[in-house]
Amino acid sequence: MAKSNHQVLIFALGGVGEIGKNMYVIQADDDIVVIDAGLKFPEEEMLGIDMVIPDITYLEENREKVRGIIITHGHEDHIGGLSYVLRHLNVPVYATKLTLGLIEAKLKEAGILNETKRHLINGDSEITLGKLKATFFRTNHSIPDSVGVCVETPEGTVVHTGDFKFDMTPVNNQNADIAKMAEIGERGVLCLLSDSTNAERPGFTASERTVGTALRDVFLKATGRIIVSTFASNVHRIQQVIDAAVEHNRKVTVVGRSMVNVMNISMDLGYLRVPNGIIVEPEEINKLPAERVVILSTGSQGEPMSALTRMARSAHRKIDILPGDTVVIAATPIPGNEKYVARTIDQLYRAGADVIYGGHGPNGTVHVSGHGSQEDLRLMLNLIKPKYFIPIHGEFRMLRMHSILAEQVGIEPDNIFLLDNGDTVEISGGVARYGPKVPSGNVLIDGLGVGDVGNIVLRDRKLLSQDGILVVVVTLSKQNGTILSGPDIISRGFVYVRESEELLDEANRLVTQTLQKCMDENVNEWSSLKNNVKDALGRFLYEQTKRRPMILPIIMEV
Numbered sequence: 001m002a003k004s005n006h007q008v009l010i011f012a013l014g015g016v017g018e019i020g021k022n023m024y025v026i027q028a029d030d031d032i033v034v035i036d037a038g039l040k041f042p043e044e045e046m047l048g049i050d051m052v053i054p055d056i057t058y059l060e061e062n063r064e065k066v067r068g069i070i071i072t073h074g075h076e077d078h079i080g081g082l083s084y085v086l087r088h089l090n091v092p093v094y095a096t097k098l099t100l101g102l103i104e105a106k107l108k109e110a111g112i113l114n115e116t117k118r119h120l121i122n123g124d125s126e127i128t129l130g131k132l133k134a135t136f137f138r139t140n141h142s143i144p145d146s147v148g149v150c151v152e153t154p155e156g157t158v159v160h161t162g163d164f165k166f167d168m169t170p171v172n173n174q175n176a177d178i179a180k181m182a183e184i185g186e187r188g189v190l191c192l193l194s195d196s197t198n199a200e201r202p203g204f205t206a207s208e209r210t211v212g213t214a215l216r217d218v219f220l221k222a223t224g225r226i227i228v229s230t231f232a233s234n235v236h237r238i239q240q241v242i243d244a245a246v247e248h249n250r251k252v253t254v255v256g257r258s259m260v261n262v263m264n265i266s267m268d269l270g271y272l273r274v275p276n277g278i279i280v281e282p283e284e285i286n287k288l289p290a291e292r293v294v295i296l297s298t299g300s301q302g303e304p305m306s307a308l309t310r311m312a313r314s315a316h317r318k319i320d321i322l323p324g325d326t327v328v329i330a331a332t333p334i335p336g337n338e339k340y341v342a343r344t345i346d347q348l349y350r351a352g353a354d355v356i357y358g359g360h361g362p363n364g365t366v367h368v369s370g371h372g373s374q375e376d377l378r379l380m381l382n383l384i385k386p387k388y389f390i391p392i393h394g395e396f397r398m399l400r401m402h403s404i405l406a407e408q409v410g411i412e413p414d415n416i417f418l419l420d421n422g423d424t425v426e427i428s429g430g431v432a433r434y435g436p437k438v439p440s441g442n443v444l445i446d447g448l449g450v451g452d453v454g455n456i457v458l459r460d461r462k463l464l465s466q467d468g469i470l471v472v473v474v475t476l477s478k479q480n481g482t483i484l485s486g487p488d489i490i491s492r493g494f495v496y497v498r499e500s501e502e503l504l505d506e507a508n509r510l511v512t513q514t515l516q517k518c519m520d521e522n523v524n525e526w527s528s529l530k531n532n533v534k535d536a537l538g539r540f541l542y543e544q545t546k547r548r549p550m551i552l553p554i555i556m557e558v
Helices: 057-061 083-088 095-112 178-187 209-222 235-247 258-268 282-287 307-312 336-352 374-384 396-408 457-465 499-522 526-545
Strands: 009-014 021-028 030-034 049-056 067-068 091-095 117-120 128-130 132-138 147-153 154-161 189-195 226-229 251-255 293-297 326-329 354-356 385-390 425-429 432-433 440-447 469-476 483-492 551-555
Touching: 009 189, 021 147, 021 154, 021 432, 049 083, 049 354, 049 457, 057 226, 067 083, 091 095, 091 209, 095 117, 095 258, 095 499, 117 354, 128 147, 132 178, 132 293, 147 440, 154 385, 178 432, 189 336, 189 374, 189 425, 209 226, 209 551, 226 307, 235 251, 235 258, 251 258, 282 293, 293 307, 307 336, 326 336, 336 354, 354 385, 374 385, 374 396, 385 396, 385 425, 469 499, 469 526, 483 499, 499 526
Parallel strands: 030 067, 067 091, 091 117, 154 189, 189 385, 226 293, 226 326, 251 293, 326 354, 469 551
Antiparallel strands: 009 021, 009 425, 021 030, 049 440, 128 132, 132 147, 147 154, 425 432, 469 483
């Protein structure tokens, strides 16, 4: 085989080995196309962190090669990092109508809407990105306007499925473009990147329409108010709640900022059909009989500050949970959120509500996934028929399970690449191999700070959260090094001062002795004085309490 002059690199900067912060990169020679720019929510040990986005060092170093960012759909794990990325990398953004509507709201909030080039695409669009050409195909997901991406490179076609399942009876009657997928497969596909979220689940994922049937059953049986909590972005589910409310002559009120935003954008763009007079303000529901009220709410993941959680704690400004309410949690907990959801359910029961959760209603399921299960994934592999396969969008066990499914449908084990963020697959002359690693990692966002909190700050926060802090303040004389005032010991989160006076008096004496000893030995370097105080006090406090607080000596000279 003649050696190719072209080289294609495929890699993830986020989204493999984890759930969230999806960002995938396809590079052919001097042209780079980025697919998605998501965020993920912080893990438990990331104390005080609001969100996590991908590290885009590689893209910044090659900014003149980046031709654009394609967004597959409007979920936070695919668009949540975009406003941060665009501040450092002002490149065109390509997205479908609803996705673009959601992105524009974010860019407006970030103050960068006007300087960002935005291009509307649909399932039939063709765009040119340097030497690369991108086409699209419609998919089903839990948000309308989802697409898969087909990137034509000099080495062959690379297909990225986006998030998908095969829903034969979609709520919006927008079927997945199965014929187009088969056609792409017939033409020949070099490499497929496919969603692995539900690779561990057997069978096909059920249709969203089954949720509508279960919801109508809940509406039929409920005698009081109905509160439905779901993901703000699940427009299909919101549509089915509104349809059931119309059918049963109930008014709908919406609580939770993200839910209100998504509904307003979806109604403006024609993705949500809401008859006039159905939506009422939260203040008005107290004037209506209980059997005429539906409350649509955020908080299906038990987030501490979400509308449902605040209602359950009686901390919401406008709405309380009342005995006789039926609460439907139309979502399953994202891994890691189980205890928050369980706590919210407990509080709802305490307030006297009936709670339908865990996906099961009295007559069918009140939640189905937006991601394909094993049979959906096998079907996608059989339609696209790739030479090489890279499972994406999932934790490592999901990627591994997806690779087993690929082997079962006839893909060579040597042609399957399991990646971590930053690992590359290099394709040249039609042959793929692992390539050089590129910089990748987490950028932590805390308040307005982007990337200014790193491992050292997190380590300090962890120490503070475990054993607290002890501040030792001493003033020394410049002339002769004697102690002029102090030591004063301030404790926060270590011991309660009034109940530990003896311990702190002893610590005081120890600090004085340590400093005196240093003076006698002519040690007057500040760093040495501080280290000696830290060591002596740390040993003493561990012997007395078996705790290791952070010790912060402050030594001043006058």
